[in-house]
Every structure is written in C-alpha cells, then in structure tokens.
Amino acid sequence: MIRKTVYKYISIGGICLGFAACSVPAVVSKTENSNTPAAYNSQQDSTNSAQVKWKEYFTDPYLNALIDTALQHNQELNITWQEIEITRNEIQARKGEYLPFVGLRAGAGVDKKARYTNLGALEKNIEIDKDKEMPEPLPDYLVSAYATWELDIWHKLRNAKKAAVTRYLSTVEGRNFIVTNLVAEIANSYYELLALDNQLDIVQQNIAIQTNALEIVKLQKEATRVTELAVRRFEAEVMKTSSMQYDIQQQITETENRINFLLGRFPQPIARSKQGLDNVAPAAVNAGLPSQLLANRPDVKQAELDLAAARLDIKVAKAQFYPSLGISANFGWQAFNPSYLVKTPESILYSLTGDLVAPLVNRAGIKATYINANAKQVQAAYNYERTILNAYVEVANQLAKIGNLEKSYNLKSKQVAALTESINISNDLFKSARADYMEVLLTQRDALESKFELVETKKQQMNAMVNIYQALGGGWK
Known part of the structure; x- marks a missing residue:
C-alpha cells in the first residue's frame, strides 16, 4: 500500500514536470537579410582599399605620428580596453556556473x-x-x-557562456570601430589644419596685393585722378582682409587643440607638413565589392555578433521552462x-x-524573460540589416563625392587662374584710367574668395579620401 502511494506521487510529480517543460509560449523570430548589391557601379573589382593598413594609406609622416600617438594615449580608446576586460571576465564567470x-x-x-x-x-x-x-x-x-x-542537461549554462564569448568578441569589434573613427577624425582635422595654413598664406598674400593697390590709389589721388572716397574704400578693404587672418589663427588654435585632445595631451603646437595642401594629392581609392563590407566594417561585424548573442539568450531563456x-x-x-x-x-x-x-505555477517572470529575449533578437536582426544598409550608403555617397569634387576642383582651379590674372589686368586698366577703383576692389575680392573656395574644395577632397577609407572599414588593422 505504501509502495503504491509512493509511485502515485512520483507519477504525479513526473506529469507536472512534463507539463511545465512542454508549455513553452510560442514567439515569432526574424531571420536577418545580409544580401548586398553586386557592385557599387558597373565595374566589379575585388581590390579593396580597406585592406591597406593606415600607415600605408596615409603617406604623410607627420599625420602617421599623430595617429600612432592617439592609438596609445586616447582616453576613449583606453576606456574601451577596460570594457573588453570586463566582458572577458564575464566569460570566466559564466564558465564557472556549469x-x-x-x-x-x-x-x-x-x-x-x-x-x-x-x-x-x-x-x-x-x-x-x-x-x-x-x-x-x-x-x-x-x-x-x-x-x-x-x-547542464539543456545546455542553458553553456549557451550563457557562449553568449558571453560572443559579446566579448562584439566589444573587440566595437573597439576596432572606435579606432577607425579615431583615425579618420585625426586625419580630417590634420587636413583641415593644412587648409587653414593655406588660407592664412592666401590672406597674407592678398594683404600685400591690396596694400600695393592702396599706394597706387593714394598716388592717383595726389594726381587728382581719384577722390578721397577711393582711398578710404581701399583702406577699408585692407583692414577687412587683415582682420581675417586673426579669425583664421583662432581656427588654427582650436583645430590644434582638438587634435591634442584626441591624442590625450594638453595643448601644444602640432607638427605638420610645410608644403601646404595645394601640393597634396588624394590617394587612389578602390572600393571593392559591397559584400566585402560584411568582413571589413567593424560595426557590421559587431552587429552580427550581437545578433548571435541574442539568439543564444533565447535558448538560455527557453531552458528556464525545463526541469x-x-x-x-x-x-x-x-x-x-x-x-x-x-x-x-x-x-x-x-x-x-x-x-x-521545474517551474509549475509562478511562471510569469520566466515567460516575460523569454518573450523579451526574443524581442531583443528581432531588434538585433533589424539593427544588423540597418548597419549593412548604412555602410553601403556611406560608401556610395563618398564614391559619388570623390568624382564630383574632382570635377569641381578642376573648374575652380581655372576660375582662380582667371581671377588672379584679372587682378593684374584691372590694376593696369586703373593706372591708365580705363577702369574705376570699384572694379579693382571687386576683382581682388572675387580672387580672394575663389582661392578660399579652391582650398576648401581641396580639403573636401582629402576628407572624402579619409571618409571612403573609413566607410570601407579601413583604419583598424
């Protein structure tokens, strides 16, 4: 009689455990789409500039020295190293659980x-x-x-450890992504500094031209060929141009300090090339194939690893329903x-x-954790797709920008040459009284603006060269 009673309770317990294990709520998961277009344009070439190390991609030794210093002393990068150590220790903690x-x-x-x-x-x-x-x-x-x-009969603990390993790898890719951004930010700031140096030289050259023109106007006034109004207008133009150099010097100071901040050091002068931005040519860029973004871009790989970890979290949450x-x-x-x-x-x-x-009655918390884990997996899948799409759009935009900037730079170079020549022509015409002083002033002003625009276009070309390298996933190797 006692034996039958024992068997009875064992059977009831087994049925309850089986019921608890079988009643797992149904959820809807999402399968990510990692397909990319076959090519960025009609040409299909697997040669990819992202495979080039940054020390080889950037040929300026001053820029390379700045990047190398930043990779050692940048605070954000060092903070990320500690985050990687934290996730690595999480692996050991998960391993010890089983x-x-x-x-x-x-x-x-x-x-x-x-x-x-x-x-x-x-x-x-x-x-x-x-x-x-x-x-x-x-x-x-x-x-x-x-x-x-x-x-660990349901691999709950092992899957939790695998999820920790995957998140550790994700933080490593996150660190690589920070490196690519850091390298690009320093390079862009460096070329901005060279552009400001060029603009300062242009302003100083223009001050000399305008000062010389002012002296001519003064002589013309003494000869009663122009009035005092012309002298004052030329003096005002010289003062205006002279004040511009201090605005540029302030921008140089702020740009140098921004670079110093990225290098993790207090403000100091930034050593840089003296040849100017005019003599710097953008590096040739090979975009490769869009599918290579999946392997080259750290943010894409990070999103992929986060998705894998989210799937493991679902398995861990599902195992909570089982005995x-x-x-x-x-x-x-x-x-x-x-x-x-x-x-x-x-x-x-x-x-x-x-x-x-096994849980039997109070399973609401376990069910909520399981549903949340599935929702996070769906989020991770959408984030992975969005990251791939964003990477492709960034590359496509920069490729178009490189082509358009090249055409724009060629036209602006011709414009600068024409306006520079027109300065001498307007001065000669003014001396022979065949042009008034306003024509001289406007010609000088247009020439100055066109030179500034040419420098700005060259800076944008160099920035596009940096940004396409970053968009392709280069800079972290």
Missing part, C-alpha cells in the same frame, strides 16, 4: 533545548559514556567539505566535543542529494 562548486566549511556553536520538549527530554536521557549525560548546553563543532553542481537537475554533497566531521571529532566513524557525516526542479 562547473561543480566545492567549498570548505568550519563552524562552532552552542544550543540549549527547553527541558520540557521532546528534544530536551531526549537529550536528558541520553548517555554518551557510562555515567556521563549529554552536556547542557550542547556545544557543536563541525568541519566538512561540500559540493553543489547543476547538471533543472542539481546534485549536492557534504562530507565531514561533527561532534559536541572537539576531542570527539577524531573518533570515527561515529563523528563522520555525509550526504548526497539530487533535486529535480
């Missing part, structure tokens, strides 16, 4: 039972040795080893007198327990 946990225990205490209770009355009547009663109060000394182990099997063991010595601890086997204690546990 290994047996073994510990040592030692303790001492005292216990006094009330006499008129079952335990108190029992202790009063127990004799340890002849003519020796149970001591009162009762001391207790314990030395033992214990172990607990959850058998878990735990084993615990204990072995040691226990006695009310320290001298009795060495008396074996009387003082020896041991235990071995197995637990099979």
Whole structure:
C-alpha cells in the first residue's frame, strides 16, 4: 500500500514536470537579410582599399605620428580596453556556473533545548559514556567539505557562456570601430589644419596685393585722378582682409587643440607638413565589392555578433521552462566535543542529494524573460540589416563625392587662374584710367574668395579620401 502511494506521487510529480517543460509560449523570430548589391557601379573589382593598413594609406609622416600617438594615449580608446576586460571576465564567470562548486566549511556553536520538549527530554536521557549525560548546553563543532553542481542537461549554462564569448568578441569589434573613427577624425582635422595654413598664406598674400593697390590709389589721388572716397574704400578693404587672418589663427588654435585632445595631451603646437595642401594629392581609392563590407566594417561585424548573442539568450531563456537537475554533497566531521571529532566513524557525516526542479505555477517572470529575449533578437536582426544598409550608403555617397569634387576642383582651379590674372589686368586698366577703383576692389575680392573656395574644395577632397577609407572599414588593422 505504501509502495503504491509512493509511485502515485512520483507519477504525479513526473506529469507536472512534463507539463511545465512542454508549455513553452510560442514567439515569432526574424531571420536577418545580409544580401548586398553586386557592385557599387558597373565595374566589379575585388581590390579593396580597406585592406591597406593606415600607415600605408596615409603617406604623410607627420599625420602617421599623430595617429600612432592617439592609438596609445586616447582616453576613449583606453576606456574601451577596460570594457573588453570586463566582458572577458564575464566569460570566466559564466564558465564557472556549469562547473561543480566545492567549498570548505568550519563552524562552532552552542544550543540549549527547553527541558520540557521532546528534544530536551531526549537529550536528558541520553548517555554518551557510562555515567556521563549529554552536556547542557550542547556545544557543536563541525568541519566538512561540500559540493553543489547543476547538471547542464539543456545546455542553458553553456549557451550563457557562449553568449558571453560572443559579446566579448562584439566589444573587440566595437573597439576596432572606435579606432577607425579615431583615425579618420585625426586625419580630417590634420587636413583641415593644412587648409587653414593655406588660407592664412592666401590672406597674407592678398594683404600685400591690396596694400600695393592702396599706394597706387593714394598716388592717383595726389594726381587728382581719384577722390578721397577711393582711398578710404581701399583702406577699408585692407583692414577687412587683415582682420581675417586673426579669425583664421583662432581656427588654427582650436583645430590644434582638438587634435591634442584626441591624442590625450594638453595643448601644444602640432607638427605638420610645410608644403601646404595645394601640393597634396588624394590617394587612389578602390572600393571593392559591397559584400566585402560584411568582413571589413567593424560595426557590421559587431552587429552580427550581437545578433548571435541574442539568439543564444533565447535558448538560455527557453531552458528556464525545463526541469533543472542539481546534485549536492557534504562530507565531514561533527561532534559536541572537539576531542570527539577524531573518533570515527561515529563523528563522520555525509550526504548526497539530487533535486529535480521545474517551474509549475509562478511562471510569469520566466515567460516575460523569454518573450523579451526574443524581442531583443528581432531588434538585433533589424539593427544588423540597418548597419549593412548604412555602410553601403556611406560608401556610395563618398564614391559619388570623390568624382564630383574632382570635377569641381578642376573648374575652380581655372576660375582662380582667371581671377588672379584679372587682378593684374584691372590694376593696369586703373593706372591708365580705363577702369574705376570699384572694379579693382571687386576683382581682388572675387580672387580672394575663389582661392578660399579652391582650398576648401581641396580639403573636401582629402576628407572624402579619409571618409571612403573609413566607410570601407579601413583604419583598424
């Protein structure tokens, strides 16, 4: 009769555990789309500039020295290194969860039972040795080893460890992405600095031209060929151009300090090339194939790893619905007198327990965790697709920009040459009274603006060269 009752409760328990394991809520997952167009344009060439190391892509030794310093001392990059260490330690923590946990225990205490209770009355009547009663109060000394182990029958713990490994790899790719951005930001700031140097030279040259023209106007006034108005207009133009150099010098200071900040150091002069931006030619760029973005872009690889980790999180959350099997063991010595601890086997204690546990009633929290894990996987899939799309758009935009800037630069170069020549023509015409002073002023002003625009276009060309390298995934190797 007793045996039948035991079997009955075991059967009921098994049915309950089976019911708990089988009633997993259904969710809708998403499969990511990682397809890319066959090519950026009609040409299909697998040669990719992203494979070139930044020390070879940038040929300016001053720029390379700045980048090298930043990669060692930039604070944001060093903070990211610590984040990588944190995720690496998380791997060890997850790994330890599915290994047996073994510990040592030692303790001492005292216990006094009330006499008129079952335990108190029992202790009063127990004799340890002849003519020796149970001591009162009762001391207790314990030395033992214990172990607990959850058998990972559903790979819940192993999947959690794999998710930690994947997130560690994701942080590494995140660090690589920061490196690409850092290299690009320093390069763009460096070329901006060269452009400001060029603009400052242009302003100073224009001041000399305008000052010379002012002297001519003064001579013309003495000869009564122009009025005082012409002299004042030329003086105002010289003052206006002279004030521009201080605005440019302020921009140079701010740009140098921005570079110093990226290098992790206090403000100081930035060593740079003296040949000017005019003599710098953009490097040739090979875009390769769009499918290469999946392997070259760190942010794309990071999004892919985050998606893989999210899928593992679903498996971990799903395993919470299934029964878990735990084993615990204990072995040691226990006695009310320290001298009795060495008396074996009387003082020896041991235990071995197995637990099979599954959620049955309060499963709302587990269900919410499982549904949230699935929702995060869907988010990660969309984020992966968006990252690929963004990478392709960035490359396509920069390729178009490179072509358009090249055409624009060629036309602006011709414009500058024409306006530079027109300055001499207008001066000659003014000396012979065949042109008034306003024509001279406007010609000089147009020439200055066109030279500024030409420098700005060259800077944009260099920035496009940097940005396409970054968009292709170069700079972190």
